[in-house]
Amino acid sequence: MSHIKDMRQKVQLTEHTVFNVNSTNFPGTYSDFDDVWSQERFEERFQIDIISLSETDMEFDMVGIDAAVANAVRRILLAEIPTMAIESVAIWNNTSIIQDEVLAHRLGLIPIKADARLFEYKQKDAVEPTSEDTLQFSLKIKCTRNNVSSDATDPNVLYKNHRVATKDMEWVPLSGQEHLKGIRPVHEDILITTMRPGHELIMDLYCVKGIGKDHAKFSPVATASYRLLPEIRLLREFYGEEAELLQKSFSPGVIKLVETPDGQTMAKVANARLDTCSRNVFRHDELKDDVSLLRVRDHFIFSVESTGILPPDILVSEAIKTLMGKCQKFLHELDSVNIGKGKHKKGGKKN
Amino acid sequence: MESLEDIMRMDKAKLSAPVKTIDEKWKLLPAFLKTKGLVKQHIDSYNYFINVEIKKILKANDKILSDADPNFYLKYLNIYVGMPNVQESLGIAQTMAPHECRLRDITYSAPITVDIEFVRGKQTVIKKNVEIGRMPIMLRSSNCVLTGKTQAEMAQLNECPMDPGGYFIVRGTEKVILIQEQLSKNRMIVDTDSKGNVQCSVTSSTHERKSKTYVYTKKGKFYLKHNIFSEDIPVAVAFKAMGVACDQDMIQLVGNEEEAFDAMAPCLEECHQAQVFTPLQALEYISSKIRQRMYGVKRSKADEARDVLKNVILAHVPVVDWNFKPKAIYLALMARRIVLTQAGKIKFDDSDYYGNKRLELAGQLLSLLFEDLFKLYNMDLKKVADKNIPKVRATEFDITKFMRPDPITNGLSNAISTGNWTIKRFKMDRGGVTQVLSRLSYIACLGMMTRINSQFEKTRKVSGPRSLQPSQWGLLCPSDTPEGEACGLVKNLALMTHITVDVDEMPIARIAVSLGVEDIENLCRDENGDFYTVFLNGNILGMTNHYQKLVTTFRKLRRAGYIDAFVSIFPNHSHKCVYIASDGGRVCRPYIIVQNEKPLVTSKHIVDLTREFRCFEDFLHEGLVEYLDVNEENDCMVALYESHINKATTHLEIEPFTILGVCAGLIPYPHHNQSPRNTYQCAMGKQAMGTIGYNQRNRIDTLLYALAYPQAPLVKSKTIELIHFDKLPAGQNATVAVMSYSGYDIEDALVLNKASLDRGFGRCLVYKKQTCAVKRYANQTFDRIMGPKVDRDTYKPIWKHQALDMDGIAAAGVRVENRQVMVNKEMPTVTAPSLQPQMGQIGQTEYKETPITYKGAEPSYIERVLITCNQEESFLIKMLLRQTRRPEVGDKFSSRHGQKGVCGLIVPQEDMPFSDLGICPDIIMNPHGYPSRMTVGKLIELLGSKAGVLEGKFHYGTAFGGDKVTDLSEVLIEHGFNYLGKDFVTSGVTGEPLSAYIYFGPIYYQKLKHMVLDKMHARARGPRAVLTRQPTEGRSRDGGLRLGEMERDCLIGYGASMLLLERLMISSDIFEVDVCGQCGLIGYSGWCQYCKSSKDVSTLKMPYACKLLFQELQSMNIVPRLSLKRYNEL
CATH class of the missing domain: 2.40.270.10 (DNA-directed RNA polymerase, subunit 2, domain 6)
Known part of the structure; x- marks a missing residue:
């Protein structure tokens, strides 16, 4: 029974392969289990715990949901949350050594601190930028020689403006954008190019709204991913040197050594969550048969690293909103299909 | 093994001390490369040529005399190769940096000047610094402006400090003279010829002549073979001709062994049968076999034969005062080699063995070429003198007026830019000696500089020269060779390989003599004595009975620096010979010397090296490290690692990874x-x-990725x-x-x-070059560049000219699309000078448009535009186009x-x-x-x-x-x-x-450089070839995709006849012809010209190529007739 339970709920990591990777808890797969979808059971089991949250990073647990849904959230985070990024560059002068196209490409990848929710997608045939769909920056900088008589070789001393960074980009509000505040590149110190005396850049940069599916520069996250919660089972007790070896085979903090009443040290699983699943315990012949490494299939430890445009919690809620929107759209599509065939719809209740 | 007690009694500290090894002996390698650079072979060789060899060439050809005036002479006193410069207009010479040459399509060359002494009228005049030509200068050679420059100075000159140099810039293109591999000269090689006879051959090479002499056996007799003889000469006759009249002497020259007697006896018999008993008879015999008579002075037959023997046969063995003894001994030794080989006492020589190979580098090749050009130049001067001296003129004949630099300049630069090495006096005509330096990547460039080209024919199916020879160990990269036809023939140098240059023989000979080498003429062959023959560069120097002493002392002297480090000496015990080699082109590499089971280089030395107290040269001077060539390597025991050193070890490898070359070193x-x-x-x-390279943004290459x-x-x-x-x-x-x-x-x-x-x-970024020359023509007309054409209504440039600036040249930074004009050039319709002198004012010249347009599926951007002039003073516009591509x-x-x-x-x-x-x-x-x-x-x-x-x-x-x-x-x-x-x-x-x-x-x-964008190609319809009216071939001509024979076979097999008809005729070169049913010939517009009727003419479709074939057959008097039938009468 416990074997079947494991098979339903856990992914098993052996030395050379991973077993039970697919979720099998569909109605009818197992005779003794009731896997029919029920909203109550889902609500009871589903939970989200935010482990840590900062300006750019967030770790949260999503428990009790199918991999498909968790993955959908991840995929939407990567590819479908809109942001503003530089899409076209009008180069009036570029005498630096960097090529126009390469420079434009570099500029495109700079994250722009602007809430894309306040903007519209630019119409395909629109030529003129409007205040609804475009943000304009200007980059005007010229490198000059510093008047120092010393025989310095440090370019920082010798030249002015030899490093063009994101702080040199200046936001130019279009008419009707005066109310917007704090439009700027997320980071001040991203190096765009370096120059030497006589080099000059004069260019206008136009940001538009877009999604990561179109180009990675629109992706709001550096990456968003999840891992499954590890679970370590010790099938026997480990004492002394073996216990220490066991401890070393896992990430720090996973295994703790406890003193038994008879003065021996014994290994115990302290916090399996910390394990990186390196499976190095399988290197030791004396240990490998007595340890079982598992991962909980429906416990996703999400990690969202925002590029800094929007805080990660907002990104996740946006992602969930997008997912909901997609579901709604799908339901709507189903409805419209059913119109012609008479009504016997039941409709999913998934959120 | 020491007993346990002994060990116990030993000093504790001594016991626990770790076994000392030289930890970082690989650091010798960067030191080696620092002093020599990656392409040291090329540069060394070139430096030797322009500083030493060229003076020797001058000395050998230093006098011009005239037949017209016995008092006239011109004598060269000295020759110099200067620093590279360029003659701008008005004859002002300016020093020139290599990069400017690349951009302006100029040759990076320096003037060759001579000091001369000559007769003008009745007085002798000395004139200095007369320019006789220009020498292309190898980059980073001793005369290049880049040598000794710091990184900052290099940057000033637009040069990359990582660039290895070692190539030439000729008319703006970078050319490398590849290393050429060939069999070594002046050495005996015993092998079998095509008929299975044992032969011993020597390729003699002197400054004047290059010839190959063979001694071979046929039916137990020995013959001398050479191209100059129409028939092979029995050796006995040759010996007699060389003054060895006595039969006993002859045999003893060959050897005292039983085999020698047996082998020589039939030869003697043959000699007697030919009625040759005295040297004079022998000479007459030989002269009757000489193929081509020497023209000029009439001489007696004997003199002629003597001359041939002296100068042609075994030309490298010197004959002083008609003393043929050394040459006879040499010839006898060749015969002896064969005898001993047949007796199984010595082995056949292996011509693939790398000790028998010499590598020819830029310096040697250029010196051959220069000497030839210089001789030609002198001959022309002589002709001029002969012609002009008899004429009576107001001014005295001044030969310097006729010393033009063009022949030598053009001779050198043409040879380098085409790669055709034609040297008349050696009848050498080699192609492909130079190649354009590949600048696809830095590695491609380096790899090219270390490449070795073999003279061996690519088509021959022999595995020997292609396979990896054990003697190439450490000298040639075992991995780096192309696949396919050139596999194993094109090789690459390993990281530490050095190629020697010539070293003067005289001092070496003197040292050898003082080390107990005795003149061979004073000795007769000792029966069982321990005499070793000593060779110096293939010539017999003498004999010694203490060869071991000779070799060890010689090596000691070399390590002490009394003999050049690149002179090698090694004994061959089966040959009973000691070979000393000082010739150029041998491959060698450095080793650490081991004495008394200890390497001489210690950790302390390495520490000094890292602190830059010492350099690699110091190691060499102190005798810690020495160079060994392939042959000497065979007389040494080289340990790969320090732990492998035993009693017999003489040397230690510096680092094992140096057996690989530059390209394999990346893996x-x-x-x-x-x-x-x-x-x-x-x-x-x-x-x-x-x-x-660091200068890649300043370069304008035809293609740069x-x-x-x-x-x-x-x-x-x-x-x-x-x-x-x-x-x-x-x-x-x-x-x-x-x-x-x-x-x-x-x-x-x-x-x-x-x-x-x-x-x-x-x-990636792809840069392409577009050039455009604005020329002047002979009739005083010239190309012109017009501004963009403007649309009549909008006053904006028309689409084709959108990329153009006001001057008619595309502006930097502009995007050009397919078929847009980049230079709006116009050319005069008439460029030939008119025959009748035009009267009055010159008529308006008419121009036709010859624009430079952009072709390419994807648009490009103009990176930069260069407007300059080349040496011919015509305008040169170079444009660099850029594309940025994502995978x-x-x-x-x-x-x-x-x-x-x-x-x-x-x-x-x-x-x-x-x-x-x-x-x-x-x-x-x-x-x-x-x-x-x-x-x-x-x-x-x-x-x-x-x-x-x-x-x-x-x-x-x-x-x-x-x-x-x-x-x-x-x-x-x-x-x-x-x-x-x-x-x-x-x-x-x-x-x-x-x-x-x-x-x-x-x-x-x-x-990799292969990208879809450069290869994608499709065509629905497009251009056709003029002759056959079939679709053109190839992507560059927008050609069709061929349905080839094998595809045709498939369709035949399948039976898709209509598809075949469509593919092969209808979509290709369908043509309607009118054929006369009466005569079967082709008529036109319903009329048969042959029958003079239109009665039976019918129209049918056939491939144009078929019609063409019929007409071509008719033109050679073959009449193909078509017999027609109605389709319902079949």
Whole structure:
């Protein structure tokens, strides 16, 4: 029974392969289990715990949901949350050594601190930028020689403006954008190019709204991913040197050594969550048969690293909103299909 | 073995002290490369030529006399090659930097000046610095402006400090004189000829002559063979002619052994039968066999034969005062070699053995060419003198007026730019000696400088010259050779190989004599004495009975610096000879000397080296290190590692990885790879895009590829550091997942991550050159450049001229599309000078448009425009066009292990698998690439890179060394990764884990120059060839895609006759002809000209090529007739 339970709920990591990777808890797969979808059971089991949250990073647990849904959230985070990024560059002068196209490409990848929710997608045939769909920056900088008589070789001393960074980009509000505040590149110190005396850049940069599916520069996250919660089972007790070896085979903090009443040290699983699943315990012949490494299939430890445009919690809620929107759209599509065939719809209740 | 007590009694400290090894003896290598550079062979050889050899050539040809005036002479006193300059207008010479030559299509050359003494009228005049021509200057040679310059000064001159030099710039193109491999000159080689006879051959080479002399056996008799004889001469006759009249002497010259007697007896008999008893008779016999008579002074037959024997046969053996004894001894030795070989006492010589090879470099080749040109030049001067001296003129005949620099200048620069080496006096006519320096990547350029071209024919199917010879160990790279027809014939030098230049023989001969070498003429062959014959560069120097003493003392003197370091000496015990070699073109490399089981180089020396108290030369001068060539290597015991040293060891290798060359040195862990894989990588590394030099943005090359974001490899090797590949890299460290993904990764195809491409992975820049010359013509007309044409209504330039600036040349930074004009040039319709002198004012010249247009599927940007003039003072417009490309499906990539593949699919990041840390791969590679290729090095590279990334350092994958797998794995464990480098990975599509662990980590990937954009081609209709009216061929001509014979066979087999008809005729060259049913000939517009009727003419369709064939047959008096029948009468 416990074997079947494991098979339903856990992914098993052996030395050379991973077993039970697919979720099998569909109605009818197992005779003794009731896997029919029920909203109550889902609500009871589903939970989200935010482990840590900062300006750019967030770790949260999503428990009790199918991999498909968790993955959908991840995929939407990567590819479908809109942001503003530089899409076209009008180069009036570029005498630096960097090529126009390469420079434009570099500029495109700079994250722009602007809430894309306040903007519209630019119409395909629109030529003129409007205040609804475009943000304009200007980059005007010229490198000059510093008047120092010393025989310095440090370019920082010798030249002015030899490093063009994101702080040199200046936001130019279009008419009707005066109310917007704090439009700027997320980071001040991203190096765009370096120059030497006589080099000059004069260019206008136009940001538009877009999604990561179109180009990675629109992706709001550096990456968003999840891992499954590890679970370590010790099938026997480990004492002394073996216990220490066991401890070393896992990430720090996973295994703790406890003193038994008879003065021996014994290994115990302290916090399996910390394990990186390196499976190095399988290197030791004396240990490998007595340890079982598992991962909980429906416990996703999400990690969202925002590029800094929007805080990660907002990104996740946006992602969930997008997912909901997609579901709604799908339901709507189903409805419209059913119109012609008479009504016997039941409709999913998934959120 | 010491007893236990002995060991116990020993000093504790001494016992516990570790065995001392020279830790970092590889540091000798950078020191070696620092003093010599990567292309030292070329530069050394060229320097020797312009500083030493050219003076010798002058000395050998220093006088011009005239037949017209016995008092006239011109004598060359000295010759100099100056510093490179350029003659601008008004004859002002300016020093010239190489980069300017590249840009302006000028030759980087320096004037050759001579000091002369000559007769003018009745007085002798000395004139200095007369220019006789211009010598192309090798970059970084002693006369190049770049030598001794610091990095900053190089930058000032637009030069890359990493550039190796060693090539020439001729009319703006960089040309390399490849190293040529050939059999060594003046050495005896015993082998079998095509008929299976044993022969001994010598190729004699002197300044005047190059000839090959054979001695061979046929039916037990010995003959002398040479091209000058119409018939082979019995050796006995030759001996007699050389003054060895007595039969006994003759046999004793060959040898005292039984075999020698037996072998020579039939020869003597033959000699007697030919009625040759005295030297005079012999000479007359020989002269009757001489093929071509020498013209000129009439001489007696004997004199003629004597002259041939002196100058032609075995030309390299000197004959002083008609003393033929040395030549007779040499000839006898050749016969003796054959006798001993037949007796099985000595072995056949192996002509593939690398000790028998000499490498010819730029200096030697140029000196041959220069001497030829100089002789021709002098002959022309003599002709001029002969012609002009008898004429009576107001001014006295001044020969300097006729000393024009053009013949030598053009001779040299034409030879280098075409690669055709024609040397009349040796009847040498070689093609392909030079090649354009490949600047695809830095490695391609370096690889070209170390390339060795073999003179061997490519078409012959012999394996010997192609296979790897054991004697090439350490001197030639075992991996770097092309595949296919040139396999094994084109080779590459190993990292430490040095090629010698000529060393003066005289002092060496003197030292040898003082070391107890006795004149051979004073000795007769001792029966069983321990006499060794001593050879110096193939000539007999004498004999010694203490050869061991001679060899050891000689070596000691060399180590002490009394003899040049590159002179080699070695005994051959089966030949009973000691060979001393000081000629140029031998390959050699340095070794650490071992004495008394201890290497002379100690850790202290290495410390001094790192502190720069010592340089490599010091090691050489102090006798710690010495150069050995292939032959001397065979007389030494070389230990590979210090631990291998035993009693017999004489030398120690500096570093094992130096057996590899420049290209193979890039491969991490090559010793774990299957060997052909390394060979493939050597070929592919040259096609990898990246950086080609620090000055790449200043260059205007016909084609230049550059990577937008090149990276230094995470797994380096010592070679990479030595050649600075990490500073001019060609590739990127891609995170690779070794797994199957979709079906688009079969046959080595790669799956790329779209987000990686968005972020700049594999992004490259392609630069192309467009040139346009604005010429002046003979009739005083010239090309002109017009401004853009303006639209009548909008006053804006028409679309075609949109890219043009006001001056009619496209502006920098502008985008040009297909068929837009870049230079709006017009050319006068009449350029030939008119025959009648035009009267009055010159008529308005008419112009036709000859614009330079852009052709290409994708638009380009103009990077820069150069307007300059070349030496002919015509305007030169050079434009650099730029394209930025991101990888697309079909672009070719390769790792550093000969594993190439094209991009099969580009997948969005969210569909990519990801690891626990959220890492997505840049590339997914199919694991089927591994089992059959066995590129274990690639697996280790991944581990090394992964460990390097985690630690933030570069790991080493040096050949026969490098970081150990266990160490790398420990690093992985430390950072919480699996020991084997396999990660737990989740599918990006389903969100569920993958059921296998995935080998996951960075591998250095190269983007190769083959891109879809340059190759894609399709055509529905398009141009046709004029003659056959069939579609043209090839992408460049927008040609059709051929349905070839095999495809045709398929369609025939299938029976698709209408499809065949359509493909082969209707869609190709269908033509309607009117055929007369009466005569069967082709008429036209319903009329048969032959029958003079239109009665039976019918129209039918046939391929135009068929009609053409009929007409061509008619033109050669063959009448093809078509017999026609109605389709319903069949």
